[in-house]
Amino acid sequence: MPKLIKNGEIIENQYHWLQEAEQEVTATSIVAAQKWLTEKDTMTGIAGIWLEAGDGVEFLEGVDLTQFDVIGVHFPAFTDGRGFSYARLLRERLNYQGEIRALGNFIPDQLGYLLRVGFNSFQFNESVDLEKALLLHKSFSIAYQGDVSEPRPLFLRR
């Protein structure tokens, strides 16, 4: 199984990201949110769901998110920044405490921003050298704005 970066460490990936609708759903599956939405009454015991760019997070309002160990956010291209808002809304609006995993075509140089908006795990494309990616974890030691880990902007701490 490919490795991933989670909470600042390279670890074995214990979940399966189901990209195709017909793949078999198991207890370790991360299922497309739209699929889960239509089949949720019969689908139990999955690891979590993943959001496609364009899904938004509004449909998760009122859903008990504690049933998911992980919520994935897919980046169709690393320049598609919708996922940055999704992660932040999952944390700040929907108060989701579990793992938020970046999936797809994001790149190591985005790690700093991804961490700040609430992602804590990163399933990189296979071509990425995770040891090198880890070095980019923290390019900046301080930030002007508030974010998920420190909601107070710098002007409240200056």
Added chain:
Amino acid sequence: MYQYDAIDQQLVEERVAQFRDQTRRYLNKELSDQEFLPLRLQNGLYVQRYAPMLRIAIPYGMLSSAQLRKLADISCRYDRSYGHFSTRQNLQLNWPKIEDVPDILAELAQVQMHAVQTSGNCIRNTTTDQYAGVISDEIVDPRPYCELIRQWSTFHPEFAFLPRKFKIAVNATESADRAATQVHDIGLHIKKNDAGEIGFKVIVGGGLGRTPMVGVTISEFIPRMDLLTYLDAIIRVYNQQGRRDNKYKARIKILVKALGIEEFRNRVEAEWQHLRGKESTVPMSEFERLQSFFSEPNYNALENNPASLTSKLADSAGFARWFERNTFEHKKAGYRIVTLTLKKAGQAPGDATAEQMHKAADLADRFSFGELRVSHEQNLVLADVRQDQLVELWDAAKEAGFATPTLGLLTDMICCPGGDFCALANAKSIPIAAQIQETFNDLDYLYDLGNIDLNISGCMNACGHHHVGNIGILGVDKKGEEFYQISIGGASGHDASIGKILGPSFAQEEISSVIQKLMNVYVENRYEDERFIDTYRRVGITPFKEAAYAKAN
């Protein structure tokens, strides 16, 4: 002006280190062209027709003399000893080497400068009135608010990969809009409400490019403490819902237009209800901290119209002309705002040589408390000049090529670098500017024509703001040849409007004669002091069109 503390300094230095590493990995082929592209763009680095172009941020146009000297010095050591001031108050270097850019950024950091987010699909340099803080009818000085926005937008973690670029401009006076705020993604107009509280009228969805639009008001008054949460709400809606399938339909204006302002406003309000009053609400202490950097310099108690000024005005028509056109009323008695024009014939509009930059820095030290501003019209401004030193300054400015007394006139053109430099351009724009400067070189005639904005862009991306020029010239490609489309009736102030295209495009050599015909129609039709734009609005496009396309007999 704003001074970095240890934290601001640390941030720009960490940015330099980050970009140095990214550049190293790119040159080692660890980062692909595609991956490096947005990373370099967010540090102002384009790859252009002949060489890379580096766009250096001049936040809201404020420059110290030391910073300008550093820019001059950088242009000599890493480029071809000149720079180009852009309409968004930035400085562009046209010939740096990619491998030198980290060193250039490190040098900039030494003088509290950077190239952060001067390009790319992120929040760009915030711009404002080049006369901020020194005019009498200003509601309040906009610069502390610009700095607030600068810090909020710098490395904003959520908004670094927006559908498209995002530009914010701030205006603080009812009498003029010198920052073209209504053709920005967000235009902010500082207001005071009936209770005397400061806030912002918020205009959204303006922009130029392929689909030019004047922005619409989304809120009449957002209290200043709520500014950042409101901006977050707007951009969060845009980041999620703006189109990403077509880069020409990706600006916020397209979303606002598609939804209609009512629906867009509802979505922003709904988002804002979650953010309003939360941590990003700006406390009074932060406004006070930021305002403290923009306190007045040590003005002397002086009288208006000292004898040395009035006698020179009477004696020298040249000086009187320069005074009338290139200087502006100051809020303090005995002072004047002076524009050092970068529109000398034979020099591309907005270009300054390293030598000129040094001279401008010297003039700032001698005459204006060591500070300058860059204007949207691509000129430099000395904001605090004693009236009894204007003659001395005029002499020095003439010598340096800064005193072309045409501010606001036909030849004070806005012009993009065009096909001489830019990889996007369809046509050259600098030779058009040169042709117009050569043709319209009679100052008496130019003065008689009065205020006319003439803007030139080399392509649809509209960096030269042709849509909002009273006369706009757009370079187009016609079967591999460079042609120029002319529009009239655009304006970028409080009366912002998009110009109308006159008709079929013209060959390069025809441009001046067409402009001449347009001027003839204006002169024949105008009422006494009527400006070109007002005559156009009164008589409409038809007489101009007829004159431009009339067959010679």
